[in-house]
Amino acid sequence: MTYEVLIIIVVINAVATLTIWRKVASKSNRGRPRLNNKAATALWRSDPPDVAGGKYPSLADDVDQLFFVDFKDFADVVNWWLGNEAIASAFRLQELPDDHLRLNPIDQPVLGRCFAIYYNQTQVGRLEITSGGKYTTENPEVDTAIEIDWARLFGYEELTEFLDGIAMHVASGNSDELRNARQSIQSALTKTLWTSYRVSPYDDPDDENRGELAVSFDGTARFYVNRRDAPARRA
Numbered sequence: 001m002t003y004e005v006l007i008i009i010v011v012i013n014a015v016a017t018l019t020i021w022r023k024v025a026s027k028s029n030r031g032r033p034r035l036n037n038k039a040a041t042a043l044w045r046s047d048p049p050d051v052a053g054g055k056y057p058s059l060a061d062d063v064d065q066l067f068f069v070d071f072k073d074f075a076d077v078v079n080w081w082l083g084n085e086a087i088a089s090a091f092r093l094q095e096l097p098d099d100h101l102r103l104n105p106i107d108q109p110v111l112g113r114c115f116a117i118y119y120n121q122t123q124v125g126r127l128e129i130t131s132g133g134k135y136t137t138e139n140p141e142v143d144t145a146i147e148i149d150w151a152r153l154f155g156y157e158e159l160t161e162f163l164d165g166i167a168m169h170v171a172s173g174n175s176d177e178l179r180n181a182r183q184s185i186q187s188a189l190t191k192t193l194w195t196s197y198r199v200s201p202y203d204d205p206d207d208e209n210r211g212e213l214a215v216s217f218d219g220t221a222r223f224y225v226n227r228r229d230a231p232a233r234r235a
Contacts, residue, residue: 052099052111064111067131068099070140070225071113074129074169077228081165091162092118093127101128103145104216117148124150125213129170132218140225144170145216151192152211160185163215169227171219181217188215 052060052068060068075093082089096114103126112130116123125148132141146166151159167181192213227233 140221143218148213151213169224170221172223173220177219
């Protein structure tokens with residue numbers, strides 16, 4: 001190979017590398033992919049069940065039915081919060097047609113509203129809310145459970161901001177509720193990190209652990225109710 005041919009090859013490689021770098025930089029500067037309004041509506045909006053129990057409404061008592069009416073707009077209210085310019089989160093909620101909770105299983109079926117958690121266009125988790133033991137419209141005590149399947153794929157601030165936003169909507173009755181919810185979130189994040197990095201002699205070396213996060217808390221959803229009924233949302 002002559003010196004001139006070698007120079008030509010080097011120049012071609014440099015031009016190709018520069019072209020690829022510019023394409024990557026251009027894409028990164030565009031930020032996250034954004035859906036148009038029609039696509040976003042099709043992806044995240046849903047037809048939530050109007051009554052508890054679905055095909056078997058006799059399974060639901062009066063408190064279940066009251067809770068279902070009060071929380072029919074929960075996904076829309078939270079998505080409104082996540083989408084405002086100050087938050088600009090890529091997370092969204094989509095209500096699921098099933099109303100049987102499974103994140104905190106107990107001996108008997110429990111009814112509640114269930115939501116898929118999306119990050120951009122990818123489903124990454126599940127959110128479940130049910131009425132608390134003393135639920136009324138005036139005192140909307142609820143229990144909340146969240147599961148994120150891909151916690152390690154998100155930045156710390158981005159994930160905690162989303163979880164904190166959910167906590168604000170469902171545990172806002174007093175300062176203790178929100179503080180306890182935030183402590184539960186931090187504990188869950190620590191457990192996820194510890195589990196992801198912990199080494200066990202029984203681990204499969206080929207198993208790729210992406211970090212499953214599970215957290216639950218209870219509180220009074222006054223913040224959700226206030227935002228649901230806000231005049232700005234009706235505009």
